[in-house]
Amino acid sequence: MKKKEFKSESKRLLDLMINSIYTNKEIFLRELISNASDALDKLYFMSLTDSKLKVNKEDLKINLAFDKEARTITISDNGCGMNEEELENNLGTIARSGSLMFKEENKEQTDVDIIGQFGVGFYSAFMVSDSIEVLSRKYDSLDGFLWKSSGADGYTIEKVKKETVGTIITLHIKVDTEEEEYSKFLSEYQLRDMVKKYSDYVRYPIMMEVENSKLKDGSDSDYETVKEVATLNSMTPLWKKDKNKITEEEYNNFYTDKFYDYEAPFKIIHFKVEGLTNFTALLYIPGHAPYDLYSKEYKKGLQLYSSGVLIMDKCEDLLPDYFSFVKGVVDTDDLSLNISRETLQQDKSVKTIAKSIEFKIKKELEDMLKNDFESYKKFFKSFGMQIKFGVYNNYGIDKDKLKDLLVFYSSNTKDVITLSTYIVNMLDKQDVIYYASGETVDKIDLLPQVESIKEKGYDILYLTEYVDEFTIQALMEYDGKKFVNVSSGGVELDSDDEKDKIKKENEKYKAMFSSMKEILESKVEEVRFTNRLKKHPVCLTTKGNISIEMQKVINAMPSDEKINAETILEINETHPISKKLKKLFKDDKDKFNNYTKILYAQARLIEGLSLENPTEISNLICEVMTENTKEE
Ligand code: ADP
Numbered sequence: 001m002k003k004k005e006f007k008s009e010s011k012r013l014l015d016l017m018i019n020s021i022y023t024n025k026e027i028f029l030r031e032l033i034s035n036a037s038d039a040l041d042k043l044y045f046m047s048l049t050d051s052k053l054k055v056n057k058e059d060l061k062i063n064l065a066f067d068k069e070a071r072t073i074t075i076s077d078n079g080c081g082m083n084e085e086e087l088e089n090n091l092g093t094i095a096r097s098g099s100l101m102f103k104e105e106n107k108e109q110t111d112v113d114i115i116g117q118f119g120v121g122f123y124s125a126f127m128v129s130d131s132i133e134v135l136s137r138k139y140d141s142l143d144g145f146l147w148k149s150s151g152a153d154g155y156t157i158e159k160v161k162k163e164t165v166g167t168i169i170t171l172h173i174k175v176d177t178e179e180e181e182y183s184k185f186l187s188e189y190q191l192r193d194m195v196k197k198y199s200d201y202v203r204y205p206i207m208m209e210v211e212n213s214k215l216k217d218g219s220d221s222d223y224e225t226v227k228e229v230a231t232l233n234s235m236t237p238l239w240k241k242d243k244n245k246i247t248e249e250e251y252n253n254f255y256t257d258k259f260y261d262y263e264a265p266f267k268i269i270h271f272k273v274e275g276l277t278n279f280t281a282l283l284y285i286p287g288h289a290p291y292d293l294y295s296k297e298y299k300k301g302l303q304l305y306s307s308g309v310l311i312m313d314k315c316e317d318l319l320p321d322y323f324s325f326v327k328g329v330v331d332t333d334d335l336s337l338n339i340s341r342e343t344l345q346q347d348k349s350v351k352t353i354a355k356s357i358e359f360k361i362k363k364e365l366e367d368m369l370k371n372d373f374e375s376y377k378k379f380f381k382s383f384g385m386q387i388k389f390g391v392y393n394n395y396g397i398d399k400d401k402l403k404d405l406l407v408f409y410s411s412n413t414k415d416v417i418t419l420s421t422y423i424v425n426m427l428d429k430q431d432v433i434y435y436a437s438g439e440t441v442d443k444i445d446l447l448p449q450v451e452s453i454k455e456k457g458y459d460i461l462y463l464t465e466y467v468d469e470f471t472i473q474a475l476m477e478y479d480g481k482k483f484v485n486v487s488s489g490g491v492e493l494d495s496d497d498e499k500d501k502i503k504k505e506n507e508k509y510k511a512m513f514s515s516m517k518e519i520l521e522s523k524v525e526e527v528r529f530t531n532r533l534k535k536h537p538v539c540l541t542t543k544g545n546i547s548i549e550m551q552k553v554i555n556a557m558p559s560d561e562k563i564n565a566e567t568i569l570e571i572n573e574t575h576p577i578s579k580k581l582k583k584l585f586k587d588d589k590d591k592f593n594n595y596t597k598i599l600y601a602q603a604r605l606i607e608g609l610s611l612e613n614p615t616e617i618s619n620l621i622c623e624v625m626t627e628n629t630k631e632e
Pocket of ligand 1: 031035036039077079080081082090091121122123167
């Protein structure tokens with residue numbers, strides 16, 4: 001028989017398993033039982049659509065056995081089984097869930113992370129076994145196959161006889177070492193405990209021969225030990241149990257196990273709806289955003305059960321996009337078991353369920369926001385982006401639903417606040433909502449445009465995520481108050497007198513400004529004096545809907561279409577540089593030329609834009625710095 005090698009990715013995972021320092025080795029049983037349960041699900045599900053396949057639900061079982069002397073544990077099921085090809089593909093190659101790990105970028109992760117994060121499935125059995133045998137017969141075949149492996153050196157497959165359909169997995173348990181007592185797994189107590197802890201809600205009976213002590217016949221004090229086959233799990237799915245009888249640990253274990261997370265969930269939402277449509281939902285808000293949440297690969301959806309049978313692993317139609325981070329299970333008796341994906345979309349009860357799930361999630365978030373703002377902030381850090389997307393997606397169709405779930409950093413409170421808090425805190429004379437955007441709160445704080453508005457006591461929302469401005473623009477206004485970017489040309493803070501004065505100045509120096517615009521080759525729409533800057537000499541503001549931050553975001557996208565914000569170079573009228581400019585414009589055109597270029601470069605740098613001509617600017621600055629050295 002030819003020995004075959006594991007695929008290279010699998011080999012790495014296998015090595016990790018064999019040499020694992022992961023302390024929670026007992027999860028191997030959960031993984032194998034969950035595979036067995038899936039296999040039973042598959043067989044039952046297929047029998048619903050294939051009339052030739054006769055399956056009696058009551059007969060579907062998982063058997064567990066151990067042999068202390070032989071040091072083996074056996075897990076068997078009468079599920080769908082595997083043929084030769086499937087044994088090869090499923091067990092010779094690392095499973096889908098685990099393979100994600102081996103992307104280059106995650107190279108430095110420790111094995112502890114790997115096991116916790118992805119649930120490595122079948123391979124975890126190598127944490128406790130020297131060798132493993134998988135004997136399987138597929139439901140549509142008469143042949144059985146035996147897959148054997150003692151780990152890293154590969155595996156063999158041979159054709160063997162197997163009387164019944166299904167899979168028997170035999171683990172040859174490692175001998176005890178100083179660090180690990182593997183023998184403990186070879187005990188009834190331990191196995192029972194592990195099943196209870198991790199697999200209690202598995203919907204098929206997990207049977208094992210156990211020893212019970214019983215009164216001897218005819219005696220009232222003499223006990224004898226009898227062997228009986230017992231069902232170790234309660235089989236009621238967790239979501240069908242009474243809420244008050246479920247411990248937090250049970251909820252959390254169910255979550256981490258089922259949704260391959262290493263961290264306990266952030267929030268658990270368990271509810272039942274009775275009425276025209278009946279269903280139970282157990283939903284979880286994860287403790288952290290999965291690393292692929294914002295990638296195309298991420299698929300939202302809830303597990304959909306109908307009458308206790310899993311009919312869809314990720315039913316997208318049950319979750320709106322903006323709540324796509326929610327994980328969970330929905331169980332209803334109102335759907336036919338062999339409903340197709342297409343008809344599901346049209347199904348009225350699915351729509352009703354989705355509506356009520358959306359309502360419930362939103363309500364939970366609103367309650368958290370109101371009663372436990374600290375937690376809400378944590379939630380928003382992980383998933384706020386999704387809500388912000390939701391506001392501007394589909395042309396803002398859902399914005400009114402979501403706007404009160406938004407929070408942004410506020411310059412006055414130095415913390416995040418909701419839009420309604422902003423309105424409540426507004427000054428009497430204020431009639432717009434100010435915002436400023438930039439890379440970080442600290443950087444925004446240093447923007448010259450921010451200074452004067454803050455000085456007048458106005459609160460400014462600091463937008464630091466690239467979606468923020470798009471979200472704000474989709475909203476347009478909140479509570480009748482328009483959003484105004486402090487870097488837009490339209491900000492008006494001055495009294496009529498001040499306005500008048502600056503207008504006159506700008507009129508007077510029209511020629512100078514148009515000369516500056518020319519020097520800058522029309523890279524700015526306009527050059528003008530401003531009152532808005534206190535101590536800073538210059539700033540760049542924008543006209544129109546596209547701000548400089550939005551320009552950065554859009555131009556960073558992988559598309560050929562580049563956009564340019566319409567910028568205005570504003571010069572602080574009270575700053576000595578204004579006087580200097582006026583003078584140079586009259587007396588020294590060359591220097592005027594250089595000063596204009598340097599000022600524009602400064603304004604760009606402050607906005608976090610790069611210079612188009614860094615060498616030229618550097619030389620110009622040097623020229624200014626060494627101006628008088630000739631005479632010295
Ligand atoms: P995962 O369960 O995450 O897919 P595993 O490594 O645990 O990864 O299993 C790989 C595949 O092997 C499963 O997806 C399934 O197709 C198959 N498999 C494992 N155990 C069984 C079983 N007891 N019966 C039938 N198929 C099985």
